[in-house]
Amino acid sequence: MDFTLKVWRQKSAKEKGSFHTYQIKDISPDTSFLEMLDILNDQLTRKGIDSVAVEKGCKSDGPVTFDHDCREGICGMCSLYINGRAHGPDNEITTCQLHMRKFKDGQTITIEPWRSAGMPVIKDLIVDRNALDKILQAGGYVSVNTGGVPDANTIPIPRDYAEESMDAAACVGCGACIATCKNGSAMLFVSARVSSLALLPQGRVEAARRVKAMVAKMDELGFGACTNTRACEMECPKSISVSHIARMNREFLLAKIKD
Amino acid sequence: MSEKLNSKIPEGPLSEKWTRHKSQIRVVSPANKRKLDIIVVGTGLGGASAAAALGELGYNVKVFCISDSPRRAHSIAAQGGINAAKNYPNDNDSVHRLFYDTIKGGDYRSREGNVYRLAEVSNLIIDQCVAQGVPFAREYGGLLDNRSFGGSQVSRTFYARGQTGQQLLLGAYGALNRQINLGSVQSFTRREMLDVVLIDGEARGIIVRNLVTGEIERYGAHAVVIATGGYGNVFFLSTNAMNSNASSIWQCYKKGAFFGNPSFAQIHPTCIPVHGEQQSKLTLMSESLRNDGRIWVPKRKEDVEKLREKKILASQIAEEDRDYYLERRYPAFGNLVPRDVASRAAKERCDAGYGVNETGLAVFLDFKTSIERLGKKVIEERYGNLFQMYEKITDVNPYQEPMMIYPAIHYTMGGLWVDYNLQTTIPGLYAIGEANFSDHGGNRLGASALMQGLADGYFILPYTIGDSLAGKIQAPKTDVNHPAFEEAERAIKDKIERLLSIKGGESVDYFHKKLGHIMWDYVGMARNEKGLEKAITEIKALKDEFWKNLYIPGENRELNQELEKATRVADFLELGELMAMDALLRKESCGGHFREEMQTEDGETKRDDQNFMYVGCWEYAGKEAGNVVHKEPLKYEFVKIATRNYKD
Numbered sequence: 001m002d003f004t005l006k007v008w009r010q011k012s013a014k015e016k017g018s019f020h021t022y023q024i025k026d027i028s029p030d031t032s033f034l035e036m037l038d039i040l041n042d043q044l045t046r047k048g049i050d051s052v053a054v055e056k057g058c059k060s061d062g063p064v065t066f067d068h069d070c071r072e073g074i075c076g077m078c079s080l081y082i083n084g085r086a087h088g089p090d091n092e093i094t095t096c097q098l099h100m101r102k103f104k105d106g107q108t109i110t111i112e113p114w115r116s117a118g119m120p121v122i123k124d125l126i127v128d129r130n131a132l133d134k135i136l137q138a139g140g141y142v143s144v145n146t147g148g149v150p151d152a153n154t155i156p157i158p159r160d161y162a163e164e165s166m167d168a169a170a171c172v173g174c175g176a177c178i179a180t181c182k183n184g185s186a187m188l189f190v191s192a193r194v195s196s197l198a199l200l201p202q203g204r205v206e207a208a209r210r211v212k213a214m215v216a217k218m219d220e221l222g223f224g225a226c227t228n229t230r231a232c233e234m235e236c237p238k239s240i241s242v243s244h245i246a247r248m249n250r251e252f253l254l255a256k257i258k259d
Numbered sequence: 260m261s262e263k264l265n266s267k268i269p270e271g272p273l274s275e276k277w278t279r280h281k282s283q284i285r286v287v288s289p290a291n292k293r294k295l296d297i298i299v300v301g302t303g304l305g306g307a308s309a310a311a312a313l314g315e316l317g318y319n320v321k322v323f324c325i326s327d328s329p330r331r332a333h334s335i336a337a338q339g340g341i342n343a344a345k346n347y348p349n350d351n352d353s354v355h356r357l358f359y360d361t362i363k364g365g366d367y368r369s370r371e372g373n374v375y376r377l378a379e380v381s382n383l384i385i386d387q388c389v390a391q392g393v394p395f396a397r398e399y400g401g402l403l404d405n406r407s408f409g410g411s412q413v414s415r416t417f418y419a420r421g422q423t424g425q426q427l428l429l430g431a432y433g434a435l436n437r438q439i440n441l442g443s444v445q446s447f448t449r450r451e452m453l454d455v456v457l458i459d460g461e462a463r464g465i466i467v468r469n470l471v472t473g474e475i476e477r478y479g480a481h482a483v484v485i486a487t488g489g490y491g492n493v494f495f496l497s498t499n500a501m502n503s504n505a506s507s508i509w510q511c512y513k514k515g516a517f518f519g520n521p522s523f524a525q526i527h528p529t530c531i532p533v534h535g536e537q538q539s540k541l542t543l544m545s546e547s548l549r550n551d552g553r554i555w556v557p558k559r560k561e562d563v564e565k566l567r568e569k570k571i572l573a574s575q576i577a578e579e580d581r582d583y584y585l586e587r588r589y590p591a592f593g594n595l596v597p598r599d600v601a602s603r604a605a606k607e608r609c610d611a612g613y614g615v616n617e618t619g620l621a622v623f624l625d626f627k628t629s630i631e632r633l634g635k636k637v638i639e640e641r642y643g644n645l646f647q648m649y650e651k652i653t654d655v656n657p658y659q660e661p662m663m664i665y666p667a668i669h670y671t672m673g674g675l676w677v678d679y680n681l682q683t684t685i686p687g688l689y690a691i692g693e694a695n696f697s698d699h700g701g702n703r704l705g706a707s708a709l710m711q712g713l714a715d716g717y718f719i720l721p722y723t724i725g726d727s728l729a730g731k732i733q734a735p736k737t738d739v740n741h742p743a744f745e746e747a748e749r750a751i752k753d754k755i756e757r758l759l760s761i762k763g764g765e766s767v768d769y770f771h772k773k774l775g776h777i778m779w780d781y782v783g784m785a786r787n788e789k790g791l792e793k794a795i796t797e798i799k800a801l802k803d804e805f806w807k808n809l810y811i812p813g814e815n816r817e818l819n820q821e822l823e824k825a826t827r828v829a830d831f832l833e834l835g836e837l838m839a840m841d842a843l844l845r846k847e848s849c850g851g852h853f854r855e856e857m858q859t860e861d862g863e864t865k866r867d868d869q870n871f872m873y874v875g876c877w878e879y880a881g882k883e884a885g886n887v888v889h890k891e892p893l894k895y896e897f898v899k900i901a902t903r904n905y906k907d
Contacts, residue, residue, distance in 0.1 A: 012817070028535055032652075035539050038768070045766045045812055045821065062812035065820055067327065069500040071540045073648060074425055075331045090651075097651045122471060123818045130448070133328050137440045141433030142392045146312040146717045147383070149390035153347065156401025166394040166419055169426060173330055196394065203392045 029101035076172030086176035114179035139213035168196035177232035183224030191248035208255035268372035285729035292317035302329030305692025306486030307431035308716025314438030337424025338545035340416035365700020408705035462688035479737025489671035495775025519676035519696030522842035527669035528601035551629035602666035625661035680723035691715035701850020763808030
């Protein structure tokens with residue numbers, strides 16, 4: 001398969017970026033999207049910019065820089081806005097699980113970084129997601145020290161609660177929800193952690209404290225508000241439901257009322 | 260035996276060793292802990308749990324990872340589960356049985372004392388994780404559920420769907436985040452350790468490259484903990500994450516830490532087969548699938564032909580024409596034999612011409628029987644996300660047609676040599692989790708890597724590190740302007756400069772792929788003397804070519820992923836050679852190390868306990884002398900050594 005790629009290139013956080021157009025040929029439909037970018041990068045490195053660039057006289061920017069690691073949809077490292085969709089034109093996947101068979105031969109593919117005020121570009125397609133760590137550091141845990149905890153079967157947990165907690169805990173922290181949201185809201189990401197822990201007796205103990213701390217940090221870091229468009233849920237590679245946002249809102253309200 | 264090789268296994272009965280040891284090692288008072296700095300490199304299960312636990316104790320901890328967040332570490336990809344000897348299912352499990360299964364699964368090439376301790380603390384891990392809010396799978400009564408893994412006849416594996424590693428890591432990452440919030444741990448992301456710094460023979464700091472700016476940074480401490488995982492990526496194609504690498508442990512080795520059993524690599528039987536030359540990595544299908552999946556190939560070659568030509572579907576082959584070869588060869592354990600056994604059996608069938616895809620390198624993993632017995636819904640609940648993952652990659656629906664699988668490199672049992680305190684041969688330098696060699700011998704059992712990472716990080720290192728730090732309470736903070744830091748930094752800058760200035764014609768991946776082919780062909784699932792010698796020669800030649808003909812675009816002072824890969828592959832080239840040397844020396848078959856010269860009539864591994872019941876401990880003795888081997892003899896006082904038998 002052959003493709004025309006319009007790729008966002010940006011040398012650093014400080015410099016302005018722009019789209020560069022490349023042409024890439026003979027890609028097997030079984031190739032993953034990131035492997036296709038590997039092939040592009042290999043050509044950019046070994047054969048030089050003229051082997052793939054569409055515009056003549058285009059200055060070489062070297063290989064395209066992008067985040068990736070596990071390549072099996074679990075580490076949350078890969079990102080990419082592909083043809084206007086976070087993680088590309090398929091549902092319930094991260095970019096590394098996208099395969100070229102999902103595109104048409106000869107298609108033009110636009111590749112951009114996440115674009116959101118809370119996640120600035122570092123280089124090319126890589127963004128800074130440090131803010132997500134900071135929100136979790138504010139309270140996304142159960143405050144227990146190592147050792148001295150009760151036997152694991154001391155507290156029975158209804159299976160349905162454990163399952164729903166697991167649904168929320170499946171979040172990989174990729175940031176697709178934030179990149180997709182027109183408000184740049186991190187509500188789905190934050191609520192996934194809040195909800196997952198609030199559903200379990202171990203997490204209930206400090207549920208009020210947790211939700212207040214995490215929401216405050218989220219607001220402090222400049223993430224937007226939720227206006228219930230549900231775009232985040234649509235683009236979440238793990239299909240995390242907006243019902244967790246509802247639970248977080250309730251938790252937050254109750255906690256605030258008690259203040 | 261080198262005098263440095265003192266394993267420090269405590270005397271006394273097996274079940275009292277750890278208790279006795281804990282009562283004898285020194286502790287550091289809370290006031291003094293505040294004065295002591297510890298560096299932890301890596302944030303997987305081992306690193307995150309260690310950094311959190313050490314922070315809780317009151318030490319000043321600095322933790323480093325190469326990703327943008329500690330949560331990305333490759334422990335996150337572990338699917339199936341974590342073992343513990345809870346005996347919740349009442350199926351006669353015990354600490355001793357878990358210990359015995361692990362020693363036997365490792366083909367009698369691990370230390371009794373270490374493995375027993377691992378089994379002993381396994382139960383604490385489950386308690387800890389539940390307290391952290393890890394959503395393990397539960398029964399309707401609200402209690403924890405278990406399943407089975409290879410190499411055991413009991414159900415002792417705890418799990419959170421097919422994302423157990425992710426959930427355990429999020430638990431440890433949460434504990435780490437709490438310490439970061441409290442100020443006891445400082446987190447440094449997108450930093451890659453490029454060297455360990457020794458002052459007066461002790462580990463006192465590290466040199467890292469800031470992967471965003473390219474700047475070289477120095478960090479000092481009273482002790483350094485390496486938790487950077489394994490080196491499976493030396494094979495290029497493996498189930499490891501793309502950025503997983505061996506550079507941290509390799510730099511420790513080059514500075515004098517011994518390397519234990521480098522040739523012991525695990526090949527996992529159930530991975531999605533290779534599809535082509537452009538492939539970048541292999542995807543694992545969890546071992547838990549072998550609970551309900553049955554592995555087979557056709558009995559008749561004509562069916563194989565038709566499958567390869569896509570004239571028939573697997574589901575059209577009649578029951579009586581299928582060869583469930585694991586059930587046939589190993590009736591007692593069936594589809595749940597250990598990984599090395601299952602991998603070799605798959606290779607045997609494919610080598611005999613029964614491979615079921617175009618490349619002839621695939622076998623079936625079939626859920627038909629289980630779906631008929633339990634219904635689709637139950638299978639979906641147990642493995643839904645794995646089935647989805649398989650379909651996304653292959654475009655085949657595994658509810659209708661069996662999965663195709665083939666063995667791939669997955670884990671490395673070898674690693675930095677450590678004593679019972681998890682300290683390497685360099686004082687003050689510790690190695691935990693997959694980065695050390697200690698617990699799995701020649702083959703690791705499924706669901707035991709998560710157990711070991713968390714055992715080391717939560718419950719072993721926080722005790723044992725105190726023993727040496729108690730002697731350092733008067734030691735001043737490490738001065739990062741010490742000449743040792745200057746020298747280490749200069750060496751790194753020189754190396755980077757050299758790599759960038761080669762300006763040859765080939766990319767890093769070109770060399771990495773070539774190395775991977777050599778490793779897989781000669782140092783992979785089956786090894787022999789001639790092949791290993793050839794591998795050593797070829798790797799040397801490739802290394803020369805690498806340093807003459809590599810091309811890295813861009814410069815040092817920027818985010819440069821090609822440069823990152825180059826420093827890693829430079830180390831893989833040296834490590835690959837050491838692996839081949841170790842495999843060549845070990846003229847026996849044990850666990851995942853299969854020397855073709857040493858096999859029984861029916862193709863099983865043949866150990867040579869007389870000559871090889873030892874840990875191969877390699878020392879880097881400088882440029883001239885190169886790699887020198889020492890031997891740590893393994894003593895079995897409590898377990899009767901036997902030939903591994905999974906047949907009856």
